[in-house]
Amino acid sequence: MYSTTEHIGVNELGDMIINVGPQHPATHGVLHLVITLNGETVKKVEPHLGYIHRSIEKMCESLSYRQFIYSTSRMDYLSSHINNHGCALAVEKGLQVEIPARAEVIRVLMGELTRVASHILWWGALAMDIGAFTPFFHAFREREMINEIMEETCGARLTMNYMVPGGVMFDLHPNFHKRVKALLQQFKDKLDEYDELVTYNTIFINRTKGVGFISAEDAISYGMSGPSARASGVSCDIRKIYPYGMYDKVQFDEVLLQEGDTYARYLVRMQEIRQSLSIIEQLIDNIPEGDFQAKTKAVLKLPKGEYYSRVETARGEFGVYIVSEGGMTPYRIKFRSPGFSNLSALDHMTRGSKIGDLVATMGSLDLVIPDIDR
Amino acid sequence: MEREELQQYLGGLGSLTFEEGGEWINLFVESGDFRALMEQLRRDEQLGFDYLFCLTCVDFKTHLTMVYHLSSTRYRYNIVVKSKLDRQQPEIETVCDIWRTAEFHEREVYELFGVKFMNHPDLRLLILPEGWEGKNPLRKDFEDEVNMIKL
Amino acid sequence: MISFSEIASSVHQWLNSHLSPAWVLTVEMVIVGVAAIALFALLGLVLVIMERKVAAYMQIRLGPNRVGPKGMLQSTADTVKLLVKEGITPAGADKFMFNLAPFIAMITAMLLLAPLGFAKDFQIWDLNIGVLYVTAVSSLSVIAILMAGWSSNNKYSLLGAMRSGAQIVSYELSAGLAIMTIVVLTGSLQLSEIVESQRNGWWIFKGHLPALIAFVIFIIAVTAETNRAPFDLAEAESELTAGFHTEYSGMKFALFFLAEYINVFTVCAIGATLFLGGWMPFHIGNWEGFNHVMDYIPSSIWFFGKTFFLIFVIMWFRWTFPRLRIDQLLDLEWKYLLPISMFNIILVTVIAIYHLHG
Numbered sequence A: 001m002y003s004t005t006e007h008i009g010v011n012e013l014g015d016m017i018i019n020v021g022p023q024h025p026a027t028h029g030v031l032h033l034v035i036t037l038n039g040e041t042v043k044k045v046e047p048h049l050g051y052i053h054r055s056i057e058k059m060c061e062s063l064s065y066r067q068f069i070y071s072t073s074r075m076d077y078l079s080s081h082i083n084n085h086g087c088a089l090a091v092e093k094g095l096q097v098e099i100p101a102r103a104e105v106i107r108v109l110m111g112e113l114t115r116v117a118s119h120i121l122w123w124g125a126l127a128m129d130i131g132a133f134t135p136f137f138h139a140f141r142e143r144e145m146i147n148e149i150m151e152e153t154c155g156a157r158l159t160m161n162y163m164v165p166g167g168v169m170f171d172l173h174p175n176f177h178k179r180v181k182a183l184l185q186q187f188k189d190k191l192d193e194y195d196e197l198v199t200y201n202t203i204f205i206n207r208t209k210g211v212g213f214i215s216a217e218d219a220i221s222y223g224m225s226g227p228s229a230r231a232s233g234v235s236c237d238i239r240k241i242y243p244y245g246m247y248d249k250v251q252f253d254e255v256l257l258q259e260g261d262t263y264a265r266y267l268v269r270m271q272e273i274r275q276s277l278s279i280i281e282q283l284i285d286n287i288p289e290g291d292f293q294a295k296t297k298a299v300l301k302l303p304k305g306e307y308y309s310r311v312e313t314a315r316g317e318f319g320v321y322i323v324s325e326g327g328m329t330p331y332r333i334k335f336r337s338p339g340f341s342n343l344s345a346l347d348h349m350t351r352g353s354k355i356g357d358l359v360a361t362m363g364s365l366d367l368v369i370p371d372i373d374r
Numbered sequence B: 001m002e003r004e005e006l007q008q009y010l011g012g013l014g015s016l017t018f019e020e021g022g023e024w025i026n027l028f029v030e031s032g033d034f035r036a037l038m039e040q041l042r043r044d045e046q047l048g049f050d051y052l053f054c055l056t057c058v059d060f061k062t063h064l065t066m067v068y069h070l071s072s073t074r075y076r077y078n079i080v081v082k083s084k085l086d087r088q089q090p091e092i093e094t095v096c097d098i099w100r101t102a103e104f105h106e107r108e109v110y111e112l113f114g115v116k117f118m119n120h121p122d123l124r125l126l127i128l129p130e131g132w133e134g135k136n137p138l139r140k141d142f143e144d145e146v147n148m149i150k151l
Numbered sequence C: 001m002i003s004f005s006e007i008a009s010s011v012h013q014w015l016n017s018h019l020s021p022a023w024v025l026t027v028e029m030v031i032v033g034v035a036a037i038a039l040f041a042l043l044g045l046v047l048v049i050m051e052r053k054v055a056a057y058m059q060i061r062l063g064p065n066r067v068g069p070k071g072m073l074q075s076t077a078d079t080v081k082l083l084v085k086e087g088i089t090p091a092g093a094d095k096f097m098f099n100l101a102p103f104i105a106m107i108t109a110m111l112l113l114a115p116l117g118f119a120k121d122f123q124i125w126d127l128n129i130g131v132l133y134v135t136a137v138s139s140l141s142v143i144a145i146l147m148a149g150w151s152s153n154n155k156y157s158l159l160g161a162m163r164s165g166a167q168i169v170s171y172e173l174s175a176g177l178a179i180m181t182i183v184v185l186t187g188s189l190q191l192s193e194i195v196e197s198q199r200n201g202w203w204i205f206k207g208h209l210p211a212l213i214a215f216v217i218f219i220i221a222v223t224a225e226t227n228r229a230p231f232d233l234a235e236a237e238s239e240l241t242a243g244f245h246t247e248y249s250g251m252k253f254a255l256f257f258l259a260e261y262i263n264v265f266t267v268c269a270i271g272a273t274l275f276l277g278g279w280m281p282f283h284i285g286n287w288e289g290f291n292h293v294m295d296y297i298p299s300s301i302w303f304f305g306k307t308f309f310l311i312f313v314i315m316w317f318r319w320t321f322p323r324l325r326i327d328q329l330l331d332l333e334w335k336y337l338l339p340i341s342m343f344n345i346i347l348v349t350v351i352a353i354y355h356l357h358g
Helices: A056-060 A068-074 A077-095 A101-129 A134-154 A176-199 A202-208 A216-221 A262-284 A338-344 A346-350 A355-365 A369-373 B003-011 B034-043 B102-113 C004-018 C021-058 C074-084 C095-111 C130-138 C141-151 C155-186 C191-196 C208-225 C250-275 C288-296 C299-318 C326-353
Strands: A016-020 A032-038 A041-048 A305-312 A317-324 A332-336 B016-019 B025-029 B051-059 B063-071 B078-086 B091-093 B116-118 C117-119
Touching: A016 C155, A032 A355, A041 A346, A041 A355, A056 A068, A056 A332, A068 A077, A077 A101, A077 A305, A077 A317, A101 A134, A101 A176, A101 A262, A101 A355, A134 A176, A176 A262, A202 A262, A202 A355, A202 C326, A262 A355, A317 B051, A317 B063, A332 A338, A332 B051, A338 A346, A338 A355, A338 A369, A338 B102, A346 A355, B003 B016, B003 B025, B034 B078, B034 B091, B051 B102, B078 B091, B102 B116, C004 C021, C021 C074, C021 C095, C021 C250, C021 C299, C074 C250, C095 C130, C095 C141, C095 C250, C117 C191, C117 C299, C130 C155, C130 C191, C130 C250, C141 C155, C141 C250, C155 C191, C155 C208, C155 C250, C155 C326, C191 C250, C208 C250, C208 C299, C208 C326, C250 C299
Parallel strands: B025 B078, B091 B116
Antiparallel strands: A016 A032, A032 A041, A305 A317, A317 A332, B016 B025, B051 B063, B063 B078
């Protein structure tokens, strides 16, 4: 099935072997793909990982249950809130603490804002992969508003570190409500503009329709999750099937499409932006008063056992698996990152397509490299 | 099927031991029976565990434990399959022809824990650079004087 | 009012009164050469800063705004930077071809400036087969790209060059046929005569539907021929990093870069000459007063105005459209543009035979 990697040159069949990355405009980070080409046609894609591997799992073994959460912000930096949420949930499962209602709402609000920010950035990045530069800058305009909201409340723009076991770290900033309202209004105006610029563009549709197809069975077998799997018709939204936080109390639809191509993945994410905005709209006027953090002990100790929590990040299912031996630090932590599994399907999806399709498909998977390498 | 029912059904599949507690059903299987059980879990119409969402290993200093988190997209069951491995000669059958996602996950476990997956098509280092064969950073006795921060 | 043609003729007279005819010719050739190189450099600088400002406007940002007033000297500063940078030749490259390629690209671009009528009676070389000359010389640019891609010893460059070869050779057909439409209507290959034939109205207006179709096809084809988005597959930043000029640095890169912009200028100037009347002012039939007012605007402003309008349109394409895939690109040419242009040229022949045009 595989031969050993030929890093340079041409293999025995006369196929060209090209290194895409670790520095390449299409890989959005330090992903390294060794692709085998027959002319313009891709015959094999082999990812080489580890350029940003920091062994976060090993580091977490020597960090306390309060500290390790923050290292997960550095994994999938575009959905750090949701990663933090997943870790906090796992610790809370062990501690058996009750989360105040206000904290739950804040967590969901922040999670959905993160999802919108992540999807909107992805929208720009995909358009750039396909050759349109302008959407990227338009995407940053809206993303900047979300970053400002985050900055005010959490003190940081990217790695927020806002979730703590038992709630959130600070209360909301007084401007939060006003700013989120302005954001919702902005999106109402601009989302149609986005559609006009990219979604209905004939070249864009030609470049993405039927490209990078993966069937539902294959998507499941490759462990794909998130919008990439939902575009193949796999119902896998953790928020719906195993609700956490207060997702069972808000109204939203799981966006499912059957086509399984790049365009479907695109449409799923564009729909998800709208769904996330509707969740924010439902919650922003109904933030309950009260504590934002439950009382917890200064030093957290989880009872001996295993704890697994699953959350839905912007890229898919994020799992935190904690093995505790009863000490102050986790005995073993495993992070199940969505990008890692999604990437493993790339070879299957792009065999036989053109180089341009490879770039489009890779863009549509929304890979974040630190999330894959950890 | 409810949890008890499912546990009973699973008990009939072979020689397994169940671990009490935990959010999901935890079952232990000997590494000899492991492959047959996994195939059954995937193919059984009543179960249909088609989604391997997490595959990892834990080093318990006396032994290694492989942990497979399985989910059924049809019935929404979740189970955890574990198998103890010898720490000196960790070997287990691959599952990457049953769940293709396992290919990358097994390569990751191979380099981080040194577990050898038999019949894996392409068991090479995935994340670590060349020259790290045989060093298994996520094992508890791994020491790196230069880069490790101890608290 | 000072016009270019008056300057040219007074220089010519002054030289004739002082020197022998042979020396006049030599001196004039030197002057023209210097002027062409100056124009080449100046156009490059202007177009680069224009592109960056247009892009900034489309992308809701400011663009360069530090060097000089409103950042207008940014491209000059960049050129100086590129001039003093080291031009690296990769170890495995074919050195001769590698170093020759940017010069061929530049020379081709400069040769194309020769037959352009920049203003009334102001033309470097008004040869009687001007249109043929333009199509012939412009197709040489593909050689430079192929040379660069092949000699770089880089697979990205090679892929970019091969894409570019397929693309330029294909799109030349439609571009040529679109140009032929106007030649059929005018009955001349000489650019000055083509401009003269539009005294009573530009071809895009009086050429009926075929001229309009030809104009649209021409704009699409030349966008592809100059390797600009949405047809920038030869460079395709997100796929091939920088395509055929991946390995070039310093001034050798700058020559490719400048040549691209000069090519854009040239094709837009050709487009303006053929379809929009060149330096000819905008005239409407018998509206004497209106036509008289239009004549007051210098012919050079008409020419550059039309050319820069077309350049703006091509830049607008670049900052709006995503890139096509290579097979879609060739489909567009061979399955759509070429059949349409062939049909169009039959149509225009009928119009020309029955003298249906104005």
